Amino acid sequence: MPYGYLFSVALIACGTAAALYPLRRPERLAGLTFRAGIVPNEVPFMALFLLLGSTLIAAAQQDLGSLGAKITAGVAVAAAVGLVVVIRRQLTAGPSIENAFRDALGGGWRESLAPDLADGLRRRLPYGRILVGLFIWRRDVKRIANLSYGDAGKRNRLDVYRHRSAPKGGPVLVYFHGGGYYSGRKNREARPLLNRLAGQGWVCISANYRLRPKADFLDHLTDAKKVIAWAREHGHEYGADTDTLFMSGSSAGAHMTALCALTQNDPAYQAGFETADTSITGAICLYGYYGDYYGHPEGTSTPMAYVREDAPPFLVVHGDADSLVPVQAARDFVGTLRGASANPVIYAELPGAQHSFDLFHSLRFDRVVDAAEAFAAWVRSRQDTDDRA
Known part of the structure; x- marks a missing residue:
């Protein structure tokens, strides 16, 4: 299981979720989702590049064969879709x-x-x-x-x-x-x-x-x-x-x-x-x-x-x-x-x-x-x- 790939995808996916669905209360959780989502919400292209880069590195190292890696890749695809939604919001x-x-x-x-x-x-x-x-x-x-x-x-x-x-x-x-x-x-x-x-x-x-x-x-x-x-x-x-x-x-x-x-x-x-x-x-x-x-x-x-x-x-x-x-x-x-x-x-x-x-x-x-x-x-x-x- 490529744990480096898992960590990077999980980090970007959590940030993207926080950008799309920020919590308004309680105050501490609102602050947490703000900090977690600030990079994906404001610079989604950077997050997409990091997501794509980590996926390509995992594929080049032939680390995508296990069930866990395939699930991680699926999460990466979902996060990428979320980042496209963020970009569409920015365009408005x-x-x-x-x-x-x-x-x-x-x-x-x-x-x-x-x-x-x-x-x-x-x-x-x-x-x-x-x-x-x-x-x-x-x-x-x-x-x-x-x-x-x-x-x-x-x-x-x-x-x-x-x-x-x-x-x-x-x-x-x-x-x-x-x-x-x-x-x-x-x-x-x-x-x-x-x-x-x-x-x-x-x-x-x-x-x-x-x-x-x-x-x-x-x-x-x-x-x-x-x-x-x-x-x-x-x-x-x-x-x-x-x-x-x-x-x-x-x-x-x-x-x-x-x-x-x-x-x-x-x-x-x-x-x-x-x-x-x-x-x-x-x-x-x-x-x-x-x-x-x-x-x-x-x-x-x-x-x-x-x-x-x-x-x-x-x-x-x-x-x-x-x-x-x-x-x-x-x-x-x-x-x-x-x-x-x-x-x-x-x-x-x-x-x-x-x-x-x-x-x-x-x-x-x-x-x-x-x-x-x-x-x-x-x-x-x-x-x-x-x-x-």
């Missing part, structure tokens, strides 16, 4: 996002884009990177690491991503990682997004912030606003047009993004830098948490408590299979925000997507990257129209 991300834009902006939203911004949008996905699955650094993007924006040591450091040619006049994206406010770091998530935009002339900033238990709600929010203020003050040194600043985040980072977007220039959250400009052009929230913060007075730390008519445009993206933050949370936030804001709120719900869908290049997340760029192009095009008027 594009139509889902297009429908979300059409619902929020109207059927002719692409025609309203400024010609130069429309021409810069990506026409095809990076299929080579998607097939490999793992993130690959772009040679035309430079990362300037560990710049200080506060006095909290490594938790108050940020990275700047920009094109190696150092063009001038690009917009700014400020990004915050997830991790439940307990964990996470600035160079783990959303790297395909940061590198795509930096490759298009943007100046992208990904920042650490203070974490629990040493920090609390106001510390996180203050750090986030300090990063925005830093970008406004220093962005021009890296070629940025600091008048156009988008903010994005994943999970807890989306919580902060929404709060910053809804409390712009509020001195109550800018102790020591009350007059700094912390306004935001648009907000992009990925698989966000939108509830109350740990132990904070109920109703005072959820973004839904701060919705306002003059909120900036929002792009909210969430997976309908999210085990850690159920999709209903995003639906509730979007409904509340749409009820108050005069600006569009685009909500794209991704079939089969779990939490942390921005870790890898995939058919799904690269569609989200394109959506973020198209959203920014639409907002910037409207800015240009308003300025001319």
Whole structure:
């Protein structure tokens, strides 16, 4: 019995099952199925290659003759079918996002884009990177690491991503990682997004912030606003047009993004830098948490408590299979925000997507990257129209 083959097939099959049928409760099992299924669910081609490779090796070594090996091969075929289902789910991300834009902006939203911004949008996905699955650094993007924006040591450091040619006049994206406010770091998530935009002339900033238990709600929010203020003050040194600043985040980072977007220039959250400009052009929230913060007075730390008519445009993206933050949370936030804001709120719900869908290049997340760029192009095009008027 080829035990190495059995182990590899069992591992991939269990991960594929977790991707297809994630548990939502109890909390510990939900977290377990999330971790088990993250690779097959986001990079199914890699899982397929591993499955095929292990099967071919077992066949070449003539290890498929026993009954156990034949059963294992049958499980491998079933897992491969499951991975094809995962791929088909990923392919639905594009139509889902297009429908979300059409619902929020109207059927002719692409025609309203400024010609130069429309021409810069990506026409095809990076299929080579998607097939490999793992993130690959772009040679035309430079990362300037560990710049200080506060006095909290490594938790108050940020990275700047920009094109190696150092063009001038690009917009700014400020990004915050997830991790439940307990964990996470600035160079783990959303790297395909940061590198795509930096490759298009943007100046992208990904920042650490203070974490629990040493920090609390106001510390996180203050750090986030300090990063925005830093970008406004220093962005021009890296070629940025600091008048156009988008903010994005994943999970807890989306919580902060929404709060910053809804409390712009509020001195109550800018102790020591009350007059700094912390306004935001648009907000992009990925698989966000939108509830109350740990132990904070109920109703005072959820973004839904701060919705306002003059909120900036929002792009909210969430997976309908999210085990850690159920999709209903995003639906509730979007409904509340749409009820108050005069600006569009685009909500794209991704079939089969779990939490942390921005870790890898995939058919799904690269569609989200394109959506973020198209959203920014639409907002910037409207800015240009308003300025001319």
